[in-house]
Amino acid sequence: MKPLNVAVLGIGNVGTGLIETYRLNKVKVDGQTNQPFNFKYILVNSIDKLRTIDLKDSILTTDFQDIIKDDSIDVVIELIGGLHPAFDYMKRALEAGKHVITANKAAIATYGPELRQIASDNKVLLRYEASVCGGIPLLNTLSENLLSNDFEELVGILNGTTNYILTRMTEEGLEFDEALKLAQEAGFAEADPSSDIEGDDAAYKLCILSHIAFGLNVDPKDIPKHGITKVSKEDIEYAQELGYKIKLLAAAHKKENTVDLRVNPALIKDTHPLASVNHEFNALFLKGNALGELMLYGKGAGAMPTGSSVLSDLIAISKKTPSMIEQKTTIALENRSLLKYYIRLEVIDEPGVLGKVATLLGEHGISLDSVVQRARGNKVAPLVFLTHEIDKKTLDGAIKSVEAYDKIVEIASLMSVEN
């Protein structure tokens, strides 16, 4: 049978993983598609660069025009990353009637609605499984296998770098800076780790997941977002004492016709399946209105895992499986009003301070789930509270009056608690 002609834009880790995965599993894959894949072009920055992978079956080019002008190209796979020129290349490929696959979370989170519209106008497919959590088939599972469900809740550990850092902080009692250094040495954090540790990477992924699950088109900038740079060893220890782990969670909670999206470090019960997702692993926990609880767990990054997800999309295109679903949605973004909170105060260690603070919180209608007071044997001591569900305005008012109390040195930490 005629091969499917493919052009790959960019041949870094993921591109190499894609081609190596196909070579490794060619017999199985071709047996399923009845149509071998021909990686006809590869767009590179430099033709002569030394590469670990043998590309002699492909035409290397530095000019995107060569690809767009070749009518025999059926599929363009964008693996350049970043917004530009990645978006522009995808747009032109779709307009030229070519199917597009990408692993680019920033571009899909930012320009997804526009790209999906162009794909639909040109009757071609746009697939992006690898853009969210590398090797875990999250998007295809949500959009194809779980269509019989309405989703009530998605809670994910979607960023491997931050999960690796928090795991080492937890297991070895390290501070954030020490664990970040170890993550960089182990190759799990980049030299400039800001997109991971500030939560941007997780927010992009949550944005894409919310489109697949709820049909929502959200600007990733509108997702409330806190990174993990302020999480301290001390908070991790108090959380453990209370039976919780601290994880960077990217969560969507649906309530009637609104959904709350947020990315932040949060406390999650030890017994929750997400609490045992450690190191560089990723997981998505969800609740469907029929199937109940489900979790998918695996490697969120890496050349071969991510390459194999790109290859899965190529197989789907070869089998003419339609694009990711376009749901008509009536759902709007709205922040959850009621949350549970973890509050750590540093206070002057004197009799009566705990009672006074608890009274102040009570006067604002805040009832407490747990309290930990631990003497340090010096003048300043920590005071830790877990609240029941309260709205943010009530919390802010209470915090203000607690801050005004002269025995309070600092509001050292404030995080949400997930059930």
Added chain:
Amino acid sequence: MKPLNVAVLGIGNVGTGLIETYRLNKVKVDGQTNQPFNFKYILVNSIDKLRTIDLKDSILTTDFQDIIKDDSIDVVIELIGGLHPAFDYMKRALEAGKHVITANKAAIATYGPELRQIASDNKVLLRYEASVCGGIPLLNTLSENLLSNDFEELVGILNGTTNYILTRMTEEGLEFDEALKLAQEAGFAEADPSSDIEGDDAAYKLCILSHIAFGLNVDPKDIPKHGITKVSKEDIEYAQELGYKIKLLAAAHKKENTVDLRVNPALIKDTHPLASVNHEFNALFLKGNALGELMLYGKGAGAMPTGSSVLSDLIAISKKTPSMIEQKTTIALENRSLLKYYIRLEVIDEPGVLGKVATLLGEHGISLDSVVQRARGNKVAPLVFLTHEIDKKTLDGAIKSVEAYDKIVEIASLMSVEN
């Protein structure tokens, strides 16, 4: 658009869950398929039985002939369970050119090859997502979303009843009989629990998974199988001391062109993701040659979860998604030769017994990973070993010479240890 006409055979828990899930999510589902589902017939034992679900839109019949003779029926959903007449009805429906969906693991494990052939000969689809682990989309994920991978290992907790029993034994220090009684009271074990506790249910599911993952057609009777009735509170405690949990594992290990299938209680490291799958939950952990480790976790049973899986198959048929894959396989069933073992002996509590047993094991070439000796303060004491990898013949020889030693009261327990 013309509706898809469906006949449902049997309206117990799963049938009720199917229809309720469709009613609950009709707007979303119809929006995706553009073809509403019409549950035209329901095959029942008694027309007049009082039911919790309103079925006035369907024709209730006690005669399968009514369904098979009606050319307007596109899909037959078999939810009777058991081998006969379920198999015969599915065969006749496929031969009459109707697509078939089933949740029947016994029938698919036993007659899968024959039913798949009849479906293929008649150019109709046969789907059975709900036959393995209720609400978790295992089969569709393996066969559709992970096609880019070759599978090296599948290890599953596929039976909710036994996992519930083992969890309560572990958490509360109960013996098997006590925990079984609690499981029956909680509705997680049937009055006759033998198919669950003897491992038959898990073996059926493993048989179906091996077909999907490896293209293997195995008679479920050929899968080596041990139930959990002999697992004692004591073994669970020793396992915990050594850093392991005891779980009923259904596992497939591939090595070149052979695969080892087995169902048995086994020790699994505390840090393994499967170790924290508790109570009635199910999970499948797998290794793909490109994606690495992946785990799917969720509810393996229940009316709505299982019904929603049946509904997913119905959606796939409406969208003309092909049957589960038919892989050409060159893989044969062959038992793994090397395993690690957990051995618990009851011995006369005298000096030198440990040394003598360790020497006997050493003489048979068995090297030890861990040893636990604990005095009970009476004449008989337990002696626990974890071995390194050995073949079964070596183990059997060693056990025979240990048994012959006159200080040995009993070989109380022997289980494999999974990495």
